[in-house]
Amino acid sequence: MEKIGFIGVGNMGGALAQAVLRATDTKNVLVSSRTAEKAEAFAAKYGGTATDNRTLAETASVIFLGVKPQKMALVLADIAPVLAARQERFLLVTMAAGLTAAQIAEMAGNASYPVIRIMPNTPVQVGKGMIPYCGNGAATEADLATLETLLRCAGRVTPLPESLIDAASAVSGCGPAFVCVFLEALADAGVACGLPRKTALDFAAQTLLGTAELLLQTGEHPAALKDAVCSPAGSTIAGVHALEQGGFRAAAESAVLAAFARTKELGK
Numbered sequence: 001m002e003k004i005g006f007i008g009v010g011n012m013g014g015a016l017a018q019a020v021l022r023a024t025d026t027k028n029v030l031v032s033s034r035t036a037e038k039a040e041a042f043a044a045k046y047g048g049t050a051t052d053n054r055t056l057a058e059t060a061s062v063i064f065l066g067v068k069p070q071k072m073a074l075v076l077a078d079i080a081p082v083l084a085a086r087q088e089r090f091l092l093v094t095m096a097a098g099l100t101a102a103q104i105a106e107m108a109g110n111a112s113y114p115v116i117r118i119m120p121n122t123p124v125q126v127g128k129g130m131i132p133y134c135g136n137g138a139a140t141e142a143d144l145a146t147l148e149t150l151l152r153c154a155g156r157v158t159p160l161p162e163s164l165i166d167a168a169s170a171v172s173g174c175g176p177a178f179v180c181v182f183l184e185a186l187a188d189a190g191v192a193c194g195l196p197r198k199t200a201l202d203f204a205a206q207t208l209l210g211t212a213e214l215l216l217q218t219g220e221h222p223a224a225l226k227d228a229v230c231s232p233a234g235s236t237i238a239g240v241h242a243l244e245q246g247g248f249r250a251a252a253e254s255a256v257l258a259a260f261a262r263t264k265e266l267g268k
Contacts, residue, residue, distance in 0.1 A: 004150070005030040005060030007053050007075065009042045012095055013066015015125035016154060021047045022127075023153035030056045057082040062091045062150065065104070069096040069266045073107050080109035091143050095120060097169055098267030100162060101136035114138040116147050117162065119169040120154065122176050129155030130172040134162040166267075170260035178255050183208055 004024070006017040009031050021029055026047035032055075033039040039050035057063060057079035067075045072094075083090070092115045094104045101115040108115075118133040131151055135144055148157045160168055183204050190200030215225060230237040243249070 002061035003028055003030055003059050004062045004064070005032070005056040006048075006064045006066055007032050007056055007079075008064075008066030008068075009033050009039065010066060010068075011122065012120060013064060014042060015122050015129075016064065016066070016095070016120055016151075017042070017048065018046050019124045019127060019129070019154035020150065024150075030060055032056045053079050054082050058086065060090065061088070062093060062146065065092060065094045065096065067096060069099050072096050072099060072104070076104070076107040076109070080107075083113070084109055089114075091116065091139070091146070093118060093147065096266075097173070098166065098263045098265070100267065101134065101139075103267070105136060105138070112138050114140065114143050116143060117165060118147070118151075119165055119173045120151075121173050124151075124154035127153060127155060131155055131157045132160040132165060132168040132172070133157065134160055134165055166263045167260060169263055170256045174256070174259040178252065179208065 004020060006013050006020075006029070009017050010033075017029070017031060027049070029048035030051050031039050031042055031048045032051050032053045033042065036050065036052065042048070043050040051059075053075065065072065065075070090113075092104060092108060092113055094101070094115060095118050096104070097119070099117075101117045102111065104115045104117070105111050105113045114136065116133055116135045116139050118131055120129050120131045123129045124131065131154060133144070133147060144159070151157050183201075186204035186207070187197070187200040190203060191197055195203070211225065214220075215222060218225075226240065230240060
């Protein structure tokens, strides 16, 4: 099997690498990081072979770039001579917020390099992620199929026009943080009502998980699922009223819009 490489195994790159390592022969996975110690620690814990960026760029057929947007130009400039010297085809896969596939190819030294842009989220670590993707003009249908097959173990892999990738990132990429704020608030309130902390967290997490699965399986609008729980003059509608009084809906929308605006800034 061809080698799969991950340059950068931080929160996002590391989560995706863990998913791939669980689904493939670990001998075929290479990992590198800003420091050799971090790559070695990751490989020792999760599998794969620790190496440096240049060796990975020279060897891997699929190269995942788990690099922050601000550091991407520097990393790609370093490996550009290695990529230019390669004879066999390779695929660059970027998960950097705000940077287009065309920008990645340009930073790597050749606009004709095949690049696929993905925006995974942290639940890929447990195989429940959301991964929108798009390719540049040099990425073939076979390249896109390779990516889908490779990342199926990490969650739902969905093509999107590149013009919508930043919006998807603001919803599903940043969304886990917003969900965790809500989950923590639910649990805190449960503790205030008398539940033990772990019980409150378990109940809140399972409630979010089950409700999301219910929506996905039934195709119902969230408003319909909400109405099904709200009995006349009951407890739930009283709680919904309190959420509306606190501006919960507007705050959630503002969080996504702020994340979207910041993503656009990162690409400048």
